[in-house]
Amino acid sequence: MARLVLKFGGTSVATIERIRNVALHVKREVDAGHQVAVVVSAMSGKTNELVGWCREASALHDAREYDAVVASGEQITAGLLAITLQSMGLDARSWLGWQIPILTDGAHGAARITGMDGAPLIEAFEKNNQIAVIAGFQGIHQQTGRITTLGRGGSDTSAVAVAAAINADRCDIYTDVDGVYTTDPRVVPHASRLDRVSFEEMLEMASLGAKVLQVRSVELAMLYKVRTFVRSSFDDPAAPRPGTLICDEEDILEQQVVTGIAFSRDEAQITLRRVADHPGIAAAIFGPLADANINVDMIIQVVSDDTTTTDITFTVPASSYERARQILEDHRATIGFTSLQGATDVVKISAIGIGMRSHAGVAARAFRALADKGINIRAITTSEIKFSVLIDAEYTELAVRTLHALYGLDRKPEAETKAAS
Amino acid sequence: MARLVLKFGGTSVATIERIRNVALHVKREVDAGHQVAVVVSAMSGKTNELVGWCREASALHDAREYDAVVASGEQITAGLLAITLQSMGLDARSWLGWQIPILTDGAHGAARITGMDGAPLIEAFEKNNQIAVIAGFQGIHQQTGRITTLGRGGSDTSAVAVAAAINADRCDIYTDVDGVYTTDPRVVPHASRLDRVSFEEMLEMASLGAKVLQVRSVELAMLYKVRTFVRSSFDDPAAPRPGTLICDEEDILEQQVVTGIAFSRDEAQITLRRVADHPGIAAAIFGPLADANINVDMIIQVVSDDTTTTDITFTVPASSYERARQILEDHRATIGFTSLQGATDVVKISAIGIGMRSHAGVAARAFRALADKGINIRAITTSEIKFSVLIDAEYTELAVRTLHALYGLDRKPEAETKAAS
Incomplete structure (x- = not known):
């Protein structure tokens, strides 16, 4: 019982x-x-x-x-x-x-x-x-x-x-x-x-x-x-x-390195150009967004040409995109960026697997495979058991299929026969 | 307030x-x-x-x-x-x-x-x-x-x-x-x-x-x-x-003798002929009906030709009629009637008024008025502030209008004019 x-x-x-x-x-x-x-x-x-x-x-x-x-x-x-x-x-x-x-x-x-x-x-x-x-x-x-x-x-x-x-x-x-x-x-x-x-x-x-x-x-x-x-x-x-x-x-019992490929179309990317690079700048940007209950996900900081400023890129849910833009414009004076660029035709592709803990180079293989297909990676985040890439939305299906095959997740022909019998 | x-x-x-x-x-x-x-x-x-x-x-x-x-x-x-x-x-x-x-x-x-x-x-x-x-x-x-x-x-x-x-x-x-x-x-x-x-x-x-x-x-x-x-x-x-x-x-302040005329079409009449007239006979008839949650309303007992038996007439809700007949047939041996007669094309007309407490002969006037219209009364019940008559259903409207007029309840022409103005 x-x-x-x-x-x-x-x-x-x-x-x-x-x-x-x-x-x-x-x-x-x-x-x-x-x-x-x-x-x-x-x-x-x-x-x-x-x-x-x-x-x-x-x-x-x-x-x-x-x-x-x-x-x-x-x-x-x-x-x-x-x-x-x-x-x-x-x-x-x-x-x-x-x-x-x-x-x-x-x-x-x-x-x-x-x-x-x-x-x-x-x-x-x-x-x-x-x-x-x-x-x-x-x-x-x-x-x-x-x-x-x-x-x-x-x-x-x-x-x-x-x-x-x-x-x-x-x-x-x-x-x-x-x-x-x-x-x-x-x-x-x-x-x-x-x-x-x-x-x-x-x-x-x-x-x-x-x-x-x-x-x-x-x-x-x-x-x-x-x-x-x-x-x-x-x-x-x-x-x-x-x-x-x-x-x-x-x-x-049988651990795969990668168990599944997930993707989310509900993404928007925002880039702030030439933000003054001083302590507290992250709080100045992300504080007001947090106050408005907007979830910020992937964050990338790139040092720009001159060394006193930096470019900051991050993603928010597509549904929060317009609100996030407005809030950042409202705080332009305290943040001090020169321009705000955004894109909503982006998608986040993720590979998940607890096997990543014990296997090195899992994500690197993906970056190479996507590059081979001509897919540009806009942002990357990784954690212990997953990595995510932000790419142009038009490549969604191609990228998912590429990673699915790369990590050996495609159903094998004999399995198909078995399922059909 | x-x-x-x-x-x-x-x-x-x-x-x-x-x-x-x-x-x-x-x-x-x-x-x-x-x-x-x-x-x-x-x-x-x-x-x-x-x-x-x-x-x-x-x-x-x-x-x-x-x-x-x-x-x-x-x-x-x-x-x-x-x-x-x-x-x-x-x-x-x-x-x-x-x-x-x-x-x-x-x-x-x-x-x-x-x-x-x-x-x-x-x-x-x-x-x-x-x-x-x-x-x-x-x-x-x-x-x-x-x-x-x-x-x-x-x-x-x-x-x-x-x-x-x-x-x-x-x-x-x-x-x-x-x-x-x-x-x-x-x-x-x-x-x-x-x-x-x-x-x-x-x-x-x-x-x-x-x-x-x-x-x-x-x-x-x-x-x-x-x-x-x-x-x-x-x-x-x-x-x-x-x-x-x-x-x-x-x-x-202004008490009417009769306040309203109500009527109910949800009535059925049952008559048991030549029931043995001995103590406990009411319990023998109405006990099984009560056990089946059937509400018995008007009850009339008439001594029949020979003095050892009696005819008993009563009403039940029309929706309980078939069930009541079945229960009585099931108990025929203990009750001991010679025949069961029923009718569902009957209606109960009632006149209500607390003025009845202090005015005598209120119901008697109704019986005369209904008789004048050729309406036969099958059963009567009275209480302190109302009386009810059971009549054939086809006379419903005639009887209600007759009693409504009899007790002065018809709206007066001047009231109608006032209401229209």
Whole structure:
């Protein structure tokens, strides 16, 4: 007997018909003798409808009221799944965020889980082998008693938090793909599904553009060592396919040097020319951007022709680009640059792999391969288990395919034959 | 300064546009210096959608899960109205049943309010003159912490309960008619709006078929002496028309003998022939019906030709008719009747008025007037402030108009002229 958390997203619960399919996945695990908690999102389209009403009521709406309205979506799904499970002869009940309770801070609309007691769920497992159906994406702010939501995709985070609180053996994230791939299969048809990936690698992949899991949920999984399994909710419930297990690196036997290639199109580059090169200049530039909640990512400083000034290049999310430009112009006097150059047609390509720790020259091979294809590198950042390059957006697919092949990630012909048989 | 509760039903909050109109009614009262709590229903159509999903998930659904799903409708409206009020520069917040909390018993789907502490609402009035926007129709079962609903129309009851808990000066029920009428204006075009009606009369009217208010809400209003005002939500918020005040009878100066004529088509008549006339026979008949939650209303016992048996006639709700017949047939041996006759094409017409207490012969005049029109009376019941007759359904309109005119309730021509000017 194991204790499992199963999480289903909005498309998996979009209709009563699909909720019935979800219930069959749950029943399979219960019939196998497991204790099961299920975390559900709102039926797809519901959240957008609710958000639309809030916006129609007022462009500047109170985030606390927004949360009360939007959290109703998951509440509905939780009740409907509990009813469906009961109709299959299983004991089940719905739990809302405030009922367990799942405690969060007061950052309405993007709250962080601060605590959760798994005891009431475990008690229901032990007493009646009752399935706990939990409304994802929501919690309660302990100080005010108001409903909070965790922000888009927060149901993944709810699932991992529940898994940690009830000390689950595994947290299965059912989604519309059958696992984590070496890169986006729409860009590289030869991309292959990973059987296992380490928490650290998954965290980098999610942070660097892979959309399969929310960054925050991977952080939590890593922190509490929750073995997390990404798999497809559209599989036949009677014969599910293998997915990808996100686990500790010591549980991964065959380590690749590079595990995956991620890319993010949400990038913009800003270059400040001839900035006075004196102590405190970084604070003068990046302080105001931080105050405006703009995330600065890659930073490069190049000494310019004369030695008293320097050129500084950095990236910001494309959505923050105009705001960042405005803020820098507003602070031109204190920073003291001669010109500001920007570009939004750039993309960040990253290679991730814990094998980089023990292998030298991994990034250097990439720089050479990209140069051979005539791709100019605008900026580079590296860390212990990944490196990223900023290039012109028009080379995105070429660069991803080049690196994917370079590190031996392309699916082998025999594997393809096997998959087809 | 007064303290008011305003309640708005589903059609009044069906769209964001209508919610804005509701907000204008609220703003008028706040601008007049009042402390205001608002109770809202689900946007019209929402509850039916949610109920439909529960039924689709399972014909026999758990009432606790049904409540969790269905209560989300009022939650959404409460948040949206709070956002709308804030956009008009007013301080407002939503309150869900479990947040105040509104405590109920555990009869999910038709729960009764058992307690409620108005202190948190009053504190918000006193501190910030904050408007409390309360999700109607819902509460929480204290023992289990599960969401409960009060049953259809329960938002009226929520409103009166809130008014009692915060010791409100008045509870305004905004609805799609502009008050309580002497009878249904669709049947009697000369029906007139009552300025005032006593709690006792309103309770009888609601029980006997008038649909303007839920019986339970009137019971609560009478118990806690909540002055309740029925008025139209479709009035211009800047110039609302008068409605009907439901109040203590001592607050009504000009007492009519008869205040209103109500009728109910939801009736069925059952006659048991030649029932053995011995002690315990009533229990043998009505016990099994009560066990099946079938409400028996009018009961008449007529001694038949031979003195050892009796004929018993009574009415049940039309919706319970087939079930009642079946139960009686199942108990035929213990009851011992020779035949069972039934009719569903019957209607109950009632005249209500606290003036009946002090005036004799009020009902006798009705019996004569109906006989003059050739209407046969199948059964009669009377109580201190009302009498009811059961007649063939085809005479419904004729009988209602006859009694309405008989007791001087027809709107006078001069009143019509005044209303038109």
